[in-house]
Amino acid sequence: MNIYVLLKRTFDTEEKITLSNGKINEDGAEFIINPYDEYAVEEAIQVRDAQGGEVTVISVGTEEAEKQLRTALAMGADKAVLINIEDDVENGDQFTTAKIIGEYLKGKKADLIIAGNVAIDGGSGQVGPRVAEILEIPYITTITKLDIADGNVSVIRDVEGDSETIEASLPLLVTAQQGLNEPRYPSLPGIMKAKKKPLEELELDDLDLEEDDVEAKTKTIEIYLPAKKEAGKVLSGEIGDQVSELVQLLRSEAKVI
Amino acid sequence: MARKFLVLGEVRDGSLRNVSFEAIGAAKLAAAGGEIVGVLVGDSVQNLGNEMIQYGADRVVAVENDQLKQYTSDGYAQGLLAVIEQEKPEGIFFGHTALGKDLAPKLAGKLESGLISDVTSIEEEGGNIVFTRPIYSGKAFEKKIVTGGVIFATIRPNNIEPLAKDESRSGDVAALSVDIKDLRTIIKDVVRKASEGVDLSEAKVIIAGGRGVKSEDGFEPLKELAQVLGGAVGASRGACDADYCDYSLQIGQTGKVVTPDLYIACGISGAIQHLAGMSNSKVIVAINKDPEANIFNVADYGIVGDLFEVLPLLTEEFRKLKVNA
Numbered sequence: 001m002n003i004y005v006l007l008k009r010t011f012d013t014e015e016k017i018t019l020s021n022g023k024i025n026e027d028g029a030e031f032i033i034n035p036y037d038e039y040a041v042e043e044a045i046q047v048r049d050a051q052g053g054e055v056t057v058i059s060v061g062t063e064e065a066e067k068q069l070r071t072a073l074a075m076g077a078d079k080a081v082l083i084n085i086e087d088d089v090e091n092g093d094q095f096t097t098a099k100i101i102g103e104y105l106k107g108k109k110a111d112l113i114i115a116g117n118v119a120i121d122g123g124s125g126q127v128g129p130r131v132a133e134i135l136e137i138p139y140i141t142t143i144t145k146l147d148i149a150d151g152n153v154s155v156i157r158d159v160e161g162d163s164e165t166i167e168a169s170l171p172l173l174v175t176a177q178q179g180l181n182e183p184r185y186p187s188l189p190g191i192m193k194a195k196k197k198p199l200e201e202l203e204l205d206d207l208d209l210e211e212d213d214v215e216a217k218t219k220t221i222e223i224y225l226p227a228k229k230e231a232g233k234v235l236s237g238e239i240g241d242q243v244s245e246l247v248q249l250l251r252s253e254a255k256v257i
Numbered sequence: 258m259a260r261k262f263l264v265l266g267e268v269r270d271g272s273l274r275n276v277s278f279e280a281i282g283a284a285k286l287a288a289a290g291g292e293i294v295g296v297l298v299g300d301s302v303q304n305l306g307n308e309m310i311q312y313g314a315d316r317v318v319a320v321e322n323d324q325l326k327q328y329t330s331d332g333y334a335q336g337l338l339a340v341i342e343q344e345k346p347e348g349i350f351f352g353h354t355a356l357g358k359d360l361a362p363k364l365a366g367k368l369e370s371g372l373i374s375d376v377t378s379i380e381e382e383g384g385n386i387v388f389t390r391p392i393y394s395g396k397a398f399e400k401k402i403v404t405g406g407v408i409f410a411t412i413r414p415n416n417i418e419p420l421a422k423d424e425s426r427s428g429d430v431a432a433l434s435v436d437i438k439d440l441r442t443i444i445k446d447v448v449r450k451a452s453e454g455v456d457l458s459e460a461k462v463i464i465a466g467g468r469g470v471k472s473e474d475g476f477e478p479l480k481e482l483a484q485v486l487g488g489a490v491g492a493s494r495g496a497c498d499a500d501y502c503d504y505s506l507q508i509g510q511t512g513k514v515v516t517p518d519l520y521i522a523c524g525i526s527g528a529i530q531h532l533a534g535m536s537n538s539k540v541i542v543a544i545n546k547d548p549e550a551n552i553f554n555v556a557d558y559g560i561v562g563d564l565f566e567v568l569p570l571l572t573e574e575f576r577k578l579k580v581n582a
Binding site: 011014016019024035036093094095098120121123124125126127128129130132134138139140142154159160162163164165166167168169178215216218219220221222223224225226229231232233234239242244246249250251254257 | 530
């Protein structure tokens with residue numbers, strides 16, 4: 001089976017966000033595989049191990065995403081593709097990324113594409129369904145279980161806490177929700193092997209794409225940090241009195257009850 | 258040219274979801290006096306058209322088909338594309354719900370258009386419709402405009418005020434017949450886990466538990482308080498990882514991002530990942546045994562104490578209030 005994983009390099013969830021010159025300050029920040037994409041990598045490896053085939057991990061970004069791609073290879077993916085847009089795209093959006101991935105995957109005969117359901121930085125959750133639309137294949141988002149037998153797929157989809165059992169056939173794109181699996185840590189031999197696994201680097205030219213073809217359909221005009229919350233009021237006294245005071249405050253001061 | 262926006266009315270258990278009324282409110286802000294057309298998609302939804310009009314839609318187009326009894330992206334996309342084709346709107350708004358998140362990118366992709374997800378406010382600036390949305394799970398915000406194609410947006414629940422319901426409003430509710438075919442995903446079964454209580458993303462009040470809840474049973478006092486306040490129960494990653502509750506309750510940078518009117522954090526230490534998911538709530542109450550817990554830094558009100566002692570008292574106080582009200 002020909003399996004592709006869409007992977008994004010994101011800020012570590014531990015990072016505080018600061019701005020410099022109106023942009024997110026990346027200096028000194030730690031980067032990780034988007035946590036939802038980690039589920040996607042793990043699931044792809046499990047499907048390959050059960051069904052045979054090959055797992056290729058794709059990332060659109062800059063040279064620096066190589067580190068996260070190597071991590072995916074160390075987990076057990078077979079190949080990686082980095083589509084480096086550093087020189088060609090200044091302000092991309094989800095249309096841009098989906099268009100590039102879609103163009104790359106056209107003609108690749110992907111049986112299964114797995115992505116995270118959302119990236120924890122931009123948080124838009126658009127790229128998966130947009131890629132499926134470009135490739136004219138069906139998709140199922142936020143899945144927590146994936147079973148494949150004889151080309152028939154059965155998934156469980158999380159819908160705001162409800163579980164839908166959905167049947168579809170390959171080719172298919174799915175996006176991973178928390179609970180799909182427990183992503184493995186790369187083993188030491190895995191890390192050694194990953195260094196020798198193929199990592200192909202491409203640019204827009206290699207995909208016969210012009211900058212105009214991938215021009216964003218949205219534009220960010222401002223980024224700002226939320227107003228810092230002032231430290232609140234920690235109540236004191238007997239617990240019973242504190243509780244009465246809290247209810248009073250919620251009613252008369254905060255006016256939320 | 259007069260502006261025209263479509264709003265999808267999302268139906269759940271036979272009723273329109275509140276976020277759809279908020280999306281009409283959002284479209285009103287964007288349309289700046291232009292026309293708002295409600296869209297209903299389903300097997301029997303036309304009867305809900307009037308309610309959309311009472312909440313501010315000028316008229317409604319309903320696509321009814323047996324194939325649309327359950328949501329599938331293929332089925333709904335065919336229905337909505339037919340409406341978009343007929344109405345040629347400037348933009349189309351959805352709730353930022355499981356359905357909106359699943360469907361909007363497909364349609365925006367099909368129409369090679371810009372989609373702004375998870376919108377928390379809208380304003381009009383110099384002819385542009387400017388959308389504000391959280392990034393990094395609320396650690397920062399961005400303002401965006403759509404520069405290409407139809408203006409797609411999904412509206413986060415609980416952030417944009419719906420218009421007051423006006424039962425004197427009336428308008429046309431028209432059926433549009435669409436041939437729905439070739440559904441490539443088939444829903445075999447739906448297990449409702451969320452049926453008890455209020456949906457987390459739309460809840461006005463959330464009672465959330467962390468490791469301090471100590472066990473699955475430890476969530477009981479949280480559930481009782483949630484019931485009295487008509488709220489929902491949530492959890493931190495710690496509580497989910499410890500198997501005290503289902504991952505669908507998780508609030509944080511992974512998990513749900515919520516903005517209720519009142520968030521009561523019980524036995525939650527306040528890791529930065531959790532704060533990302535809830536710190537934009539309007540009022541935050543923290544209950545924790547540890548006076549040094551980070552959660553107190555974002556809380557409006559804090560009680561240092563054992564949640565198992567505090568919560569029953571709190572529930573009792575609110576009960577009394579309700580009886581007296």
